[in-house]
Amino acid sequence: MSITEQESAEMKVVGTRISRPDGVDKVTGRARYGADLMLPGMLQGATLRSPHAHAKLISIDTSRAEALPGVKAVVTRDDFKDQPSEIVAAGELPVNYRDVVRNMMAREKVLYDGHPVAAVAATSMSVAKKALKLIQVEYEVLPHVINVVDAMKPGAPILDENLRTQGDESAPDTPTNISKRVQTGFGDVDAGFAAADIIVEREYDTEPVHQGYIEPQACVASYTEDGHAEIWVSTQGHFLIRSFTARLCGLDVSKLKVTPSEIGGGFGGKNNVYGEPIALALSRKAHRPVKMVMSRNEVFRATGPTSGANMKVKVGCTRDGKITAADAVLNYQAGAFPGSPVMQASMTAFACYALENVRVVGFDVVSNRPKVAAYRAPGAQVVAFGVESVMDEMAKKLNMDPVEFRLKNAAKEGVKASFGPTLGPVGLVECLEEIKSHPNYSVPLGPNQGRGVASGFWFNIGGETCVNMNLSEDGTVALMVGTPDIGGSRASMSMMAAEALGIDPKSVTVSVGDTNALGFNFLTAGSRTTFASGKATVEAAQKMILELRSRAAKIWDISVDAVVWEEGEARPASSNAGDFEPLTLAELAKKAPKTGGPIAGHAETNVQGAGPSYASQVADVEVDPETGQVKILRFTVAQDAGKAIHPSYVEGQYQGATAQGIGWALNEAYIYDENGRLENPNFLDYRVPVASDLPMIDSIIVEVPNPNHPYGVRGIGETSIIPVTAAIANAIESATGKRLLKLPMSPPEVLEAIEGNA
Amino acid sequence: MRYEAPDSLDAATELLSSEPGVSRILAGGTDLLVQMHAGMTEPDLIVDIKKIPDLRAIVAEDSGFRIGAAVTGAEMGEHRELKSAWPGVVEAVELIGSTQIQGRATPGGNLCNASPAADSVPAMVAAGATVTVVGTEGTREIPVQEICTGPGQTSLKKGEIVVSFKLPARPSRSGDAYLRMTPRTEMDIAVVGVGVNLTMDQEGNCIDARVAIGAVAPTVLLVPEAAAALIGTKVDESALAELASAASAACRPIDDKRGTKKYRIKVAGVLAKRAAKIAVERAGQSL
Numbered sequence A: 001m002s003i004t005e006q007e008s009a010e011m012k013v014v015g016t017r018i019s020r021p022d023g024v025d026k027v028t029g030r031a032r033y034g035a036d037l038m039l040p041g042m043l044q045g046a047t048l049r050s051p052h053a054h055a056k057l058i059s060i061d062t063s064r065a066e067a068l069p070g071v072k073a074v075v076t077r078d079d080f081k082d083q084p085s086e087i088v089a090a091g092e093l094p095v096n097y098r099d100v101v102r103n104m105m106a107r108e109k110v111l112y113d114g115h116p117v118a119a120v121a122a123t124s125m126s127v128a129k130k131a132l133k134l135i136q137v138e139y140e141v142l143p144h145v146i147n148v149v150d151a152m153k154p155g156a157p158i159l160d161e162n163l164r165t166q167g168d169e170s171a172p173d174t175p176t177n178i179s180k181r182v183q184t185g186f187g188d189v190d191a192g193f194a195a196a197d198i199i200v201e202r203e204y205d206t207e208p209v210h211q212g213y214i215e216p217q218a219c220v221a222s223y224t225e226d227g228h229a230e231i232w233v234s235t236q237g238h239f240l241i242r243s244f245t246a247r248l249c250g251l252d253v254s255k256l257k258v259t260p261s262e263i264g265g266g267f268g269g270k271n272n273v274y275g276e277p278i279a280l281a282l283s284r285k286a287h288r289p290v291k292m293v294m295s296r297n298e299v300f301r302a303t304g305p306t307s308g309a310n311m312k313v314k315v316g317c318t319r320d321g322k323i324t325a326a327d328a329v330l331n332y333q334a335g336a337f338p339g340s341p342v343m344q345a346s347m348t349a350f351a352c353y354a355l356e357n358v359r360v361v362g363f364d365v366v367s368n369r370p371k372v373a374a375y376r377a378p379g380a381q382v383v384a385f386g387v388e389s390v391m392d393e394m395a396k397k398l399n400m401d402p403v404e405f406r407l408k409n410a411a412k413e414g415v416k417a418s419f420g421p422t423l424g425p426v427g428l429v430e431c432l433e434e435i436k437s438h439p440n441y442s443v444p445l446g447p448n449q450g451r452g453v454a455s456g457f458w459f460n461i462g463g464e465t466c467v468n469m470n471l472s473e474d475g476t477v478a479l480m481v482g483t484p485d486i487g488g489s490r491a492s493m494s495m496m497a498a499e500a501l502g503i504d505p506k507s508v509t510v511s512v513g514d515t516n517a518l519g520f521n522f523l524t525a526g527s528r529t530t531f532a533s534g535k536a537t538v539e540a541a542q543k544m545i546l547e548l549r550s551r552a553a554k555i556w557d558i559s560v561d562a563v564v565w566e567e568g569e570a571r572p573a574s575s576n577a578g579d580f581e582p583l584t585l586a587e588l589a590k591k592a593p594k595t596g597g598p599i600a601g602h603a604e605t606n607v608q609g610a611g612p613s614y615a616s617q618v619a620d621v622e623v624d625p626e627t628g629q630v631k632i633l634r635f636t637v638a639q640d641a642g643k644a645i646h647p648s649y650v651e652g653q654y655q656g657a658t659a660q661g662i663g664w665a666l667n668e669a670y671i672y673d674e675n676g677r678l679e680n681p682n683f684l685d686y687r688v689p690v691a692s693d694l695p696m697i698d699s700i701i702v703e704v705p706n707p708n709h710p711y712g713v714r715g716i717g718e719t720s721i722i723p724v725t726a727a728i729a730n731a732i733e734s735a736t737g738k739r740l741l742k743l744p745m746s747p748p749e750v751l752e753a754i755e756g757n758a
Numbered sequence B: 001m002r003y004e005a006p007d008s009l010d011a012a013t014e015l016l017s018s019e020p021g022v023s024r025i026l027a028g029g030t031d032l033l034v035q036m037h038a039g040m041t042e043p044d045l046i047v048d049i050k051k052i053p054d055l056r057a058i059v060a061e062d063s064g065f066r067i068g069a070a071v072t073g074a075e076m077g078e079h080r081e082l083k084s085a086w087p088g089v090v091e092a093v094e095l096i097g098s099t100q101i102q103g104r105a106t107p108g109g110n111l112c113n114a115s116p117a118a119d120s121v122p123a124m125v126a127a128g129a130t131v132t133v134v135g136t137e138g139t140r141e142i143p144v145q146e147i148c149t150g151p152g153q154t155s156l157k158k159g160e161i162v163v164s165f166k167l168p169a170r171p172s173r174s175g176d177a178y179l180r181m182t183p184r185t186e187m188d189i190a191v192v193g194v195g196v197n198l199t200m201d202q203e204g205n206c207i208d209a210r211v212a213i214g215a216v217a218p219t220v221l222l223v224p225e226a227a228a229a230l231i232g233t234k235v236d237e238s239a240l241a242e243l244a245s246a247a248s249a250a251c252r253p254i255d256d257k258r259g260t261k262k263y264r265i266k267v268a269g270v271l272a273k274r275a276a277k278i279a280v281e282r283a284g285q286s287l
C-alpha cells in the first residue's frame, strides 16, 4: 500500500483511517436492513412469476387465491395504470415509464422467466405461497430469444411489435429488437487505418453478470387511510424510489415518505423499483402494512444484471507504437426492455488513449432476459474486455512492453478525450507508472504462469444533492445526507465535516435522512457520494462557520469580518479586532438561544465538476494445463482517487471492484435451458468468487487532485472493475499462448483453448 | 409438519415406518433443509437421528473403523487415528461445504442424499466401505455403492436408516486420496471427483487398488479397469496413463449446467492420475 502524498500535510482528519461509525452495529447484528422492519399488523407479500421466457398473457384468475383464508389482497396488472412513453434519468441508465410499469408487473406479455404476473399479501409467508399456487394464469407461449446476436437476426422472435431502431436513418420501419443505434468519435478512421503498419481486429463475446449483492431487495410499505404512504427500503436512492413509486401508484410525491434502511450491497442493482410499488398497492388494498422480500432465486431471475455483449474491436498502429485509428462495433444486450449502457460503453471504450481517429458504433438490443440494471461502471467494463485485449495483442505484435505501449498512447491533461471534451488533470500516466514500478510487475514467473495488464476509465458524476448540518446544544454536530451509505460514506462525511469545522470527527454524527427530511438527492451511484455529498457537506460547514462567526461577532460586539474560524473556534482576526478569549463550538452552541437561536448549515445544489478516475492493473495467474483452471496468484490495482478521504475505504472499493471483476472473468454466467428458463438462479451455480479464490489484492492509491472538490476528491467506487477481465485474459495468454475471446474464461473454455489448435 | 428426535434406533425406525405421509430423516440438514426451503419437498414427519448414540460415534473395530452415519465432517477431521489410516476418506468428507457446513454435514446424509457428485462417496467406495442399514425388518450390511440407485434415489426401504460406515482393516503400505474438480476453490459441487485407494508391496509394486469416480454417471462408479491399470505396476508414467484412459473410458456423463461431457471425461483421467500419485506417496509413509 503506497499513497502518493499530496496536500495531506495541511489536513488533520482527511486521509486518516478512523473506524467507521456504522461498523459496530453491523458486526453485532443491530444494523437494520430492508427485511428487518416489523410493523403492527404487517402482512407478507409474495410474487407470482412467469415460468415462460416469452408468452402472451391471456388471462389471470385470482379468485381462488382471494378466497384462501389469510389472504388479504391480490394485485395484478389491472391494479396499475398504464404509463405513457416517457424517458427519465434513473441512476446511470435512463428508463422509460412505459417500460418500468411493465417490468414491475407484466401487462400484454411476459418477457422473461421470472417476470412478475401477480402478487399477494397474506398473514404469513406459507399462506402467501399457497395463494400463489391458486392463481390461474393462461399463457400463449411464444418463441423466445436469449442471445444478443440471435436477437438481431432477421426473423428473430420480436419482443415488442412497436419497437423501431432509434438513431438509424437506414433502419426499416418494421418491428425489431434493436432499439437504438449510437455513434461516437471523431477524425477519419479509414485514413487512420490506411496509415497503420499493424492492424489487430477481433470479435469478443461476454455474458451478462449480476451485481451479486448479499442482501436481496426488501421493503415494507404502508398506505394510510388518509392517502399518505411510507416505504422502508434497501436502496441506493430513496428519492428515486419515491418518484417511481408515486408515479406508478398515482400518489402525490410529497405524500409518500421513503426511508432507506441499511443496505447490504447494491453496485447499481438497487437503483430501480421492483417490489416497492407492488407492496404499496397491496397495502392500499389490504389496509395493512406489507413486507416484500425477494428470495435469491427471484433476485437472479428478475432483477437486472448488466449487459452481455458481442463486439468487434479494431485498432491500427504504426511500427513505433503510435495508435493511428480505433474502431469498434458494440452489440449490447438490454434485457427485456431497451436501455443497456451502450452509450457509456461507446464513450468509454477508448478513453484510456490519446487518439486522432476514433469511432464507436453501438446497438441496444432487447431479448428475453431480465431488464439490465446498472452495475459498477455500467458498460465500460464490458467493452474494456475487448479493447484492452486488443491493446495487449498490439503491444505483443510491436514487441513492446504492454505498460510502455499504454504510456506511449495514454490520455492525459489537454488531450481531446475519445468521447469529445478535452481532459483536465487526470491520473492515467501516474497509475501506469505505479504499476510499472510495483514489485508485482517484476517478480519472476514460474511454469504455466502469466502476467497481464489493462487500464480503465470512468467518468464519475455529481448531481442533485442536499444536506443539513445542525449544531446541537452541547456543541456536537448532526449531519444529515440524502445518499445511502454503501461503502462507508458516513465515515467520510464525518471526516470532511470535521476537517472543515476544525473539530474531531467523533463529534460529528452522520445519518441518512428520509425523503421528507431533505430536498431531492440523486442516488448513491456513479461514484458520486463522497464527491457530491462531500462537497455539499463542506459547503454546509462553511455556511455554518459563517453563522458561527457572526454569533461570536455579536457576543464580542465586533464586525463579523473581524472574526476568524480556526481549529474549531472563533477567534478575533487580529489584535486590532480586540482582545477576546476564543469561543469554541460548545460555547457558541450553549449561547445560541441568546444569539439568534439554532445554528445550522445547509447546502442544496446540483454538484458539477466530477473528476474522472483512471485505473491500471496487473494480474498474475497460473493455469492448470490439464484442467484449464486459472488461479489468480497476485493482483495489483493502481487507481486515481483524487484524494482519499479515508484510505481504507478507498482500498476496500478497489479490492471489491477487482473481486467482482475476477468473478466476471472466470466463472459468472447465466445458464438458460432450451425453454429460456434460468438454470442457475442461486449462488451455488452462479459462481461469484469465494474468499479462497482471491489473492490479497494490493491497492495503490494515486492522488491527482480533482480541482472541483475542496479536498480533491474524485469518485472511486467503479473504475477498478473495468480492467479486470482483460488483465486476466492477457495474463492467461501470457501463460498459455492462447487468447480467449469469450467470457467467462471458465476451466472448460480455457482447457478447450489450450488443447485446440487455435 | 411433525418433528421427532428419538434417542433409539427402534423408535426411529418405528416412527418412520408408521408415518402414512411423507417422512424424512434429518441428520445435519444441510441438504434436507435447503430442499425444504426451495419447496422441493414438504415432509409430514421429520425424524432427527442425531440423538441416537450409535449414529454419533467413531470406534476402532476389527482393526478398522466404524463411523456413525450422523457423525459430522468436523468430527471426522478431528479424529487423528481415522485421519492417519484413511486420509483420502477424511479429506473427501472435509471438502464438503465450508467450516460452518462441516459442523453439521454427515457422511450418512452425503450418501443418502444420493447426489452423483457427493464428495465422500467415491472415497468411501474406493476404500471398500460397507454400511449397516437398520429397518423394521432387521439389519443388513451392504457395500456403499449399493445405496444409491440414481440421482436422488436410494435402495433404502421405507423406515430404513443407514446406521454406520465400516472402513476395513488396512494392510501396511496402503494409501488413499480423493480429488475433485470445482471451478471455485470452495463452496462448489464437484464437476468430477475421483477416489483412489491402493496398497504397495516392499518392492514398490501396486498389489491392490480400487478407483471410484463421481459426477460422471447417475451414480458413483467403481472402475475395476482403472484399478487393473495400477495393479502389478510401479505406478509409473505409463501405468498412470493407462489409469487415466481407463477412468475416462468409464465415464458416462451428461452435459449440464455444471460441466460438459467432454470436459468431465478428460478431467476424470487427469484427477485419477493425480490422486493415484498422492495415494502412492501416502502408502510410502504408512510403512
Ligand SMILES: Cc1cc2nc3c(=O)[nH]c(=O)nc-3n(C[C@H](O)[C@H](O)[C@H](O)COP(=O)(O)OP(=O)(O)OC[C@H]3O[C@@H](n4cnc5c(N)ncnc54)[C@H](O)[C@@H]3O)c2cc1C
Residues within 6 Å of the ligand: B024, B025, B026, B027, B028, B029, B030, B031, B032, B033, B034, B049, B069, B070, B095, B096, B097, B098, B101, B104, B105, B106, B107, B108, B109, B110, B111, B112, B113, B117, B118, B119, B120, B156, B160, B161, B162, B163, B187, B188, B189, B190
Ligand atoms: C453451502 C453448502 C455447501 C455444500 N457443499 C458440498 C460439497 O462440497 N460436497 C458435497 O458432497 N456436498 C455438499 N453440500 C451438500 C451437503 O452438505 C452434503 O451432502 C452433506 O453431507 C449432507 O449431510 P447432512 O447430514 O446435512 O444431510 P441431511 O440434509 O440431513 O440429509 C440428506 C438426505 O439424506 C437423508 N439421510 C440423512 N441421514 C440418513 C441416514 N443416516 N439414513 C438414511 N437417510 C439419511 C435425509 O433424509 C436427506 O434426504 C453442501 C451443502 C451446502 C448447503
